[in-house]
Structure formats: structure tokens, C-alpha cells
């Protein structure tokens with residue numbers, strides 16, 4: 380069965396060096412050829428208003444799916460509106476990272492991704508709540524959140540800007556003290572970063588949670604403990620080849636609920652967006668809360 384009617388949420392600025400007019404035309408031609416009724420909503424810089432307009436459309440028009448066309452920010456905007464609803468999300472990845480779509484094996488090429496939406500296979504995934512905010516992919520505290528913060532403020536886009544900020548910050552970064560309490564174990568000590576996720580890898584392909592399963596009702600607290608700076612390349616290599624869990628500087632706790640004390644008010648990010656730093660970070664799982672169109 381293919382969808383009859385789609386709402387396409389299109390970010391006109393996402394990604395680097397991508398001809399957005401060409402992508403828009405590709406989507407229109409595809410939907411016309413396949414006789415799929417569709418509307419395109421272009422996002423703006425006013426996320427609150429975008430959310431209002433999209434919700435109103437869903438309530439009035441009852442599309443079979445809402446398709447996010449853009450990067451992680453656009454996926455997060457759409458997903459946050461669909462958590463707890465029966466209507467599925469489709470993804471046409473256009474950003475620099477596209478973390479969730481890569482974890483779900485959604486093709487990165489637009490025509491291939493359109494065929495996946497047409498096939499309309501639905502998977503239900505778990506999502507997280509972090510400090511009462513929704514998270515559909517990865518949240519973290521520490522080094523990566525600092526990079527995300529710098530990246531957000533940088534005028535450049537794309538993986539090159541992300542990589543450049545990583546190199547610039549690494550030498551001077553001071554790991555912070557944390558205490559993690561969960562319903563299945565604790566950690567207290569100094570960490571380079573702590574990620575909270577039920578998915579596997581960042582859009583950069585750094586696999587922070589090699590054994591995570593996105594729909595098992597559990598999430599993982601993935602801790603990269605303090606390590607000698609000279610071992611940084613080794614840690615990065617393990618992240619990229621997917622065996623960070625073999626490192627002596629890595630610890631993992633699988634749980635359904637966690638609270639992290641963050642006395643230094645270190646930066647926190649959720650799905651690529653910095654959030655307010657808090658002394659305590661509360662995380663819980665929402666089992667089977669989001670439907671996604673997958674291969």
C-alpha cells in the first residue's frame with residue numbers, strides 16, 4: 380500500500396552545496412507520477428510558528444505521513460510533533476549529518492529515499508525525554524555538546540565546519556565531574572562526554588552506542604571517561620570503526636530512567652541543538668512512541 384496524501388516539510392537552507400530547487404522539482408515530479416497527493420511546507424527561522432502551521436495542517440488534512448526534507452534539525456522538528464501520534468514520519472535526508480536516517484538505513488539519495496516513502500513500511504521506535512524535552516536520536520553532555528554549541532554559532536555549515544570545531548576545541552577541553560544514577564547501575568567520576576541514546580551513531584558516523592537497539596524499551600548511557608589526550612586518535616578510530624565498547628575508557632549502562640548530576644553546568648545538546656545547561660539532567664524512555672517509514 381502506498382500513501383495517498385503527504386505533507387512535505389522542506390527546509391530550504393539545509394545541507395551544503397545542495398540544489399534545493401532541483402530536489403523540490405524531483406519530489407513534485409515523483410509524487411505526480413506516482414499519483415500521490417502532496418503539499419509542501421517550507422520551514423522558516425520561526426520554529427514555533429512552523430510547528431503551529433504543521434499541526435494545523437495535520438488536524439485539518441489528515442495526511443498519511445509527514446515527510447521531513449532536511450537535516451537533523453528538520454527531522455527533530457517533525458518528529459517532536461508526531462511523538463505519541465499514529466501518523467508516521469518519512470525522511471528525505473538533506474543535511475550534513477542525517478544521523479537518525481543513517482541509523483535506520485534510510486537511503487541518503489533523494490530518489491531512493493522517495494521510493495522508501497512510497498513503499499510505506501512502518502517501524503515503531505522508542506524516543507527519550509531529556510529534561511522534559513523530546514529526543515529522537517542522541518542527546519549528550521560534555522565535549523560533543525560543546526562542539527554542537529560552537530557549530531550552531533559558526534556561520535559555516537556541513538561536516539567540514541563540525542570537524543574543524545572538533546579539532547580546535549579538543550586540545551583545551553577539560554573533562555568534567557558527573558554522577559550518574561540509573562535504575563540499573565551508577566557511575567561517578569570524570570568524563571570527556573556522556574551520551575544518552577537508544578540509537579547507534581552520530582551523523583558523522585561516530586558510533587557511540589554500538590549495541591543499542593532502537594525499539595527494545597531501553598536506552599544506554601554511554602560514558603567516555605577522561606583519557607590521556609594522546610589517546611584521542613585511538614578513541615576516534617574506535618568510534619569510527621564501531622568498537623568503542625572495547626576501550627578501557629568507555630562504560631555503558633543500559634536503563635529506562637537516569638539522572639545525571641552536572642555540578643559544572645557543562646553544556647548539553649539534544650539531536651544537534653544546544654539546550655539550557657542544568658545541574659541535574661533527567662532522562663527517561665518512551666517505548667514505541669514514534670512511527671517512521673523505513674526500508
Ligand SMILES: Nc1ncnc2c1ncn2[C@@H]1O[C@H](COP(=O)(O)OP(=O)(O)OP(=O)(O)O)[C@@H](O)[C@H]1O
Pocket residue numbers: 390391392393394395421422423424425426449450451452453454473474475476477478536537582651
Ligand atoms: N527558511 C529558513 N531560513 C533560515 N534558516 C532556516 C529556515 N528554515 C529552517 N531554518 C533553520 O535550519 C536549521 C535546521 O537545519 P537542519 O538541521 O535541517 O539542516 P542542517 O543543519 O544543514 O543539517 P544537519 O543538522 O544534519 O547538519 C534550524 O536552525 C532552523 O532554524
